[in-house]
Amino acid sequence: MLEKLVLTGAMGRLGSYLREPLSKLCKELVSTDILDAPDALYDGERYVQADLADFDAVNDFVKGADMVVHFGAIGDEAPFEVILGPNIIGAYNIWEAAYRNGVRRVVYASSIHAVGMHSKTDCIGVDVAHRPDTFYGLAKCFTEDLARLYWDKRQLEAVCLRILSCAQVTSTRALGSYLSYDDLIQLVTRSIDTPVTEFTVAYGVSDNDRATVDNSAVSFLGYRPKDNAEQYADAMFDEAPPVDLNDPGERFQGGPFAKIELGASGHAIMNIIDDRLTSTENKL
Template sequence: MKKLVLTGAAGRLGSYLREPMSRMCDELVSTDLAQDIGKLYDGERYVKADLASLDAMIDLLQGADMVVHFGAYGDEAPFETILGPNIIGAYNIWEAAWRNGVRRVVYASSIHAVGMHPKTDFIGTDVRHRPDTFYGLAKCFAEDLASLYWDKRQVESVCMRILSCAQVGNPRAIGTWLSYDDLIKLVQRAIDTPVTGFAVVYGVSDNDRVPVDNAKASFLGYRPRDNAEQFAEKIFAEAGPLDHQDPGNMCHGGPFAAVPLGDSGLAVLKVVDDTKKT
């Protein structure tokens, strides 16, 4: 491809996508709110831009073949905090894509769009929205926006409902882990699949205890390889018996299903910051 755009390039997940994406195109435009993102890869340039500015997104997406949209406020927060980057920002990405003739938006959605479903339900990609937070609600909005822009304006979208893309550190992650290698594979398949229309796929590795069903997204050719079962014995021993009445243990959204609206879910998860350094 001639040009790909990556939003959220300064974030933890974005840091692992920059190098492989730079090898898929002549020009990779990485963007975020940070002043810089360190050393750039061959063919990559960095543009500081605000998702909440439609004009900035229109300029950014000029001439792009596709945009991989990972930019967002990445945790539960009061609605006013979520509104700008996650909701208005999503509209600006799809609107800018349409105005510029961009073929496809590859979107970092989340399990939190369906996080209040019981974890004992093996849910598919067509399960109804059931957000667990304002953060999850914004993911529902963006997925519906993607569907609308496909139906009315023929902008393709692949909405990747990412489960737990971080180091395995709790019992839930034994089923929900998405390794960085599998994340890269998922994004590559979302980009290089010839035709997608509007599609939803779960971002999860090949875990023995995976709680979601990707059968209806098999056309993407995403075949994960990593398995969190290697961590199970140690993690379960350290955690001890879990409270079966705690929504954080019983719902797909984990701690996000248990925290009060507006309160951080990541604070409970204690995610390790292993951002890739260039």
């Protein structure tokens, strides 16, 4: 069992599903976010409220950690100046603090939007060139490169998880991009318990019939997704508007992010259901 794990973005939607399983993998889970503390904590969990852009605060909560699971970020497209602090400087702070404190590995919530301008018909592998669709995706590219740099020069391991759509299925695009919460938990767990990862990139996607990405090069992670969005296909096609072949949102991996203006919210044109776990639902 690990001594200490750190989870950033712990008060976010994905963080809310990761806190409990991660708390079981270590003696101490430090959950951190810029938001106020949750109503209740899991056994072995401690909460630290901190801004990722504040190096001293990051350095403090990283001390003594075996690994960091870095999910904290602005999770949507926004003006570059808004992305810069949390997503770019925040990422640098995590890797630099991890290096200074002898952390072994960072597991990072990257995104399909790092490669969002590739065509959906290309079935891209994990070694495809960066092709961001937004400033948000550009920050994910920066952080993947930062992770590779710290592996190449400083032997700090990293697993960058290019998550597609970890949310309820509400569109035909999600039939290919869906990642269930159970599969997310399995993917993060494998990213932690695989003995050696060096620098690894993997896609965060369930076992969808219509998946548009290829994880075969990272089978050593032992990630074997159990869920498949195909069960929602009939319902999604019944509701779907006619397809416009010239719509970048249909053609490219990034979906709606591929068609919005730089700096404009992608979430504003997506129907993302906020089903984050609350303390009460999770019967703490």
